[in-house]
Amino acid sequence: MSDGMYAGEPALEAYGLGMRYRRGWALRDCSFRLPAGRICGLVGPNGAGKTTLLSIAAHLLKPTHGSISLFGEAPGSAESSRRTAFLAQEKPLFRRFTVAETLRLGRELNPGWDQRAAEDIVRAGNVPFDAKISTLSGGQRTRVALALAFGKRPELLLLDEPMSDLDPVVRHEIMGTLLSEAAERGTTVLMSTHVLAELENVCDYLVVVSGGGVRLAGDVDELMSLHTMVTGTRDDEGLPAALGHHTLVECRTSERQLTALIRPEGPVTGPWETDAPNMEELLLAYLRSPDAPPLITATAQGQGQAFGTGTVAA
Ligand SMILES: Nc1ncnc2c1ncn2[C@@H]1O[C@H](COP(=O)(O)OP(=O)(O)OP(=O)(O)O)[C@@H](O)[C@H]1O
Numbered sequence: 001m002s003d004g005m006y007a008g009e010p011a012l013e014a015y016g017l018g019m020r021y022r023r024g025w026a027l028r029d030c031s032f033r034l035p036a037g038r039i040c041g042l043v044g045p046n047g048a049g050k051t052t053l054l055s056i057a058a059h060l061l062k063p064t065h066g067s068i069s070l071f072g073e074a075p076g077s078a079e080s081s082r083r084t085a086f087l088a089q090e091k092p093l094f095r096r097f098t099v100a101e102t103l104r105l106g107r108e109l110n111p112g113w114d115q116r117a118a119e120d121i122v123r124a125g126n127v128p129f130d131a132k133i134s135t136l137s138g139g140q141r142t143r144v145a146l147a148l149a150f151g152k153r154p155e156l157l158l159l160d161e162p163m164s165d166l167d168p169v170v171r172h173e174i175m176g177t178l179l180s181e182a183a184e185r186g187t188t189v190l191m192s193t194h195v196l197a198e199l200e201n202v203c204d205y206l207v208v209v210s211g212g213g214v215r216l217a218g219d220v221d222e223l224m225s226l227h228t229m230v231t232g233t234r235d236d237e238g239l240p241a242a243l244g245h246h247t248l249v250e251c252r253t254s255e256r257q258l259t260a261l262i263r264p265e266g267p268v269t270g271p272w273e274t275d276a277p278n279m280e281e282l283l284l285a286y287l288r289s290p291d292a293p294p295l296i297t298a299t300a301q302g303q304g305q306a307f308g309t310g311t312v313a314a
Contacts, residue, residue, distance in 0.1 A: 009035070009036045009071070009072075010033045010034060010035055010036065010069075010071075010072075010302075011034050011035065011036040011037075011038070011070065011071060011155065011156045011188035011190075012033070012034040012057060012068065012069070012070055012156065012188070012190060013032075013033045013034070013068065013069045013302050014030050014031055014032055014033075014053070014066065014067075014068045014302075015031055015066050015067050015068075015069075015302060016029050016030070016031055016065060016066035016067075017029070017030040017031065017053070017056065017063050017065065017066040017067065017068060018030070018063060018064050018065030018066055019049070019052050019053075019056065019061065019063050019064050019065075020064040020065075025212050026047075026049045026052045026212055027049040027052055027053060027063075027209075027212045027213075028212040028213055029065075029066070029213065030049075030053065030066070030209065030212070030213060030214050031066075031214065031296075031301075031302055032207055032214050032217040032296060032300045032301075032302070033217075033299070033300050033301060033302050034188065034190060034205065034207070034300075035188075035205075035299060036071075036155070036186070036188050037186045037187075037188055038188055038189075038204055038205040038219075039179070039182055039188075039189045039191070039202060039203050039204055039205065040188070040189060040190045040191065040203060040204075040205035040206065040207060041191060041192075041193060041199040041202070041203040041205070041206050041207070042054070042190055042191060042192040042193075042207050042209070043192070043193065043194075043196065043199070043206065043207070043208045043209075043283055043287070044192075044208060044209040044210050044287070045210060045287055048209045048210050048211070048212070049209050049212050050160070050192040050209060051088075051089065051160055051192070053068075053209065054086065054088075054158050054159075054160045054190070054192060055088075055160075056068055056075065057070065057075055057084075057086070057158055057190070058075065058084070058086035058088075058158055059075035059076035059080075059081070060086075060088075070083065070084055070156060071083055071155070071156070082111070082112070083154060083155040083156060084154055084155070084156045084157075084158065085148075085149040085150075085152045085154035085156075085157050085158070086149075086158040086159075086160075087145055087146060087149045087157070087158070087159045087160065087162050088160050089160045089161050089164070091141050091142060091144075091145035093133045093141060093144060093145060093148075094133060095132070095133045095134035096132060096133070096134065097132070097133055098129065098130050098131060098132055098133070099122055099127055099128065099129045099130070099131055099133070099136075099144055100129040100130060102133060102144055102148065103115065103118050103119065103122070103129075103144075103147065103148070103151065106118060106147075106148045106151050106152065107151070110151070110152045110153075112152070112153045113151055113152065113153070114150070114151050114152075114153050115151065117147075117150050117151055117153070117181070118147040118148065118150060118151030119147070121143060121146055121147040121150055121174075121177060122143065122144060122147050124173065124177070125139075125140060125143045125170065127140045127143055127144065138165040139165050139166045139167060139170060142162065142163070142165055142166055143166075143170075143174070145162075146162065146174060150177075150181060153185070154187065155185075155186075155187060155188060156187070156188045156189075156190070157178075157182070157187055157188070157189045157190070157191075158190050158191075159189065159190070159191040159192070160192050161192050161193055161194070162174075162191065163175070163193070163195075163198075171198070175198065175202060178202075179202060190207075191203075196279070196280045196283050196284065197280055199279060199280075199283075200278065200279045200280065203220060203279075204219065204220050204221075205218070205219055205220060205300075206218065206220055206223060206279075206283070207300070208283065208286050208287070210286070210287065210290045211290050213294065214294060214296060215286050215290070215292065215294045215295075216282075216286050216294065216295050216296075217295075217296045217297065217300035218295070218296065218297030218298075218299055218300040219297060219299050219300075220279065222297050222299070223282065223295070223297065224276055224277065224279070224282065225276075226263055226295065226297070227249070227261055227262070227263055227276075227277050227282055228261075228262055228263075228264050228268060228274050228275070228276065228277070229259065229260070229261055229274065229275045229276070229277045229281060230243065230258075230259070230260045230261075230262055230268060230272045230273070230274055231257065231258065231259045231260075231272065231273045231275075232257070232258055232270070232271055232272040232273060233256055233257065233258070233271070234253050234254075234255075234256055234257055234258040239251050239258075239260065240258070240270070242269060242270040242272075243260060243262060243268070243270070243272075245265055245266070246262040246263060246264050246265050246266075246268065247262060247263035247265060247293055248260060248261075248262055248292070249261040249262060249263065249285050249286060249289055249292040249293075250285040250286075250288055250289040250292065261277060261281065261282070261285040263293075263295065
């Protein structure tokens with residue numbers, strides 16, 4: 001863990017965050033807390049507000065309501081800018097610079113620059129240092145942009161679908177680099193992605209946004225332990241009365257079978273098979289059910305703030 005960080009300090013905290021564009025609200029009353037040192041998947045359907053949220057954190061957008069704090073400071077303050085790096089979907093690199101010149105610029109702009117870490121990432125992809133950015137493939141450009149973000153040695157890394165144009169082998173390799181770098185230095189990562197399967201072995205924290213609001217937030221193990229998959233024979237329309245007193249996230253039925261994701265409010269009785277969901281099942285259920293009651297666990301709640309959205313786990 002780097003200097004200045006201690007267990008439990010939030011790397012990022014959103015309070016009643018709202019963002020209104022001309023066409024309407026992209027985010028509304030979003031509140032959650034991301035403790036330092038966590039690798040957090042930011043998940044939501046297209047248009048849910050993920051890029052908007054990350055852009056506010058990166059000080060590229062000013063929220064209409066509420067605020068975000070990074071290590072207790074406003075986005076854009078000298079301290080939060082020094083400690084944070086953002087990698088956007090569009091990688092803003094100077095097309096006429098070579099890769100080496102791009103890294104040199106990174107070194108000149110960032111006091112804590114780690115040239116070796118940046119060069120290692122470029123070298124691992126066999127990207128020539130003397131190649132102009134304009135001649136690189138999309139995936140190679142992403143690699144250089146990641147090298148810039150890592151070279152800054154941030155304590156908080158904000159990644160907006162960073163791997164979308166990388167091939168599966170490179171995605172896997174870069175994810176590995178991300179994980180080992182983050183584990184070694186206690187870096188907090190907030191990463192939006194649509195590739196749910198990829199999150200399973202990477203993230204230990206989740207934030208799901210949908211329809212502009214936070215639907216699920218918290219520690220992965222805790223979120224898993226609060227949910228149960230129930231399967232059994234379907235004998236009626238909808239959810240059987242025996243399951244009625246649990247909190248229902250999603251219920252799917254085929255001709256004879258019922259599968260439901262619930263938050264049990266006590267023992268599950270009846271002729272049901274119960275199992276723990278995996279992360280993909282959990283996320284898919286919330287993504288398919290935007291009206292499911294939200295869940296923001298205690299670790300994901302801000303300190304002393306009222307939460308406009310969501311129920312709160314004990
Ligand atoms: N500059 C803008 N002007 C007007 N509306 C915008 C602007 N940027 C985003 N929006 C709208 O805000 C909503 C949230 O967009 P945002 O890009 O944050 O979603 P997202 O979750 O990142 O989506 P995706 O998964 O497709 O990348 C969408 O309805 C989008 O159309």
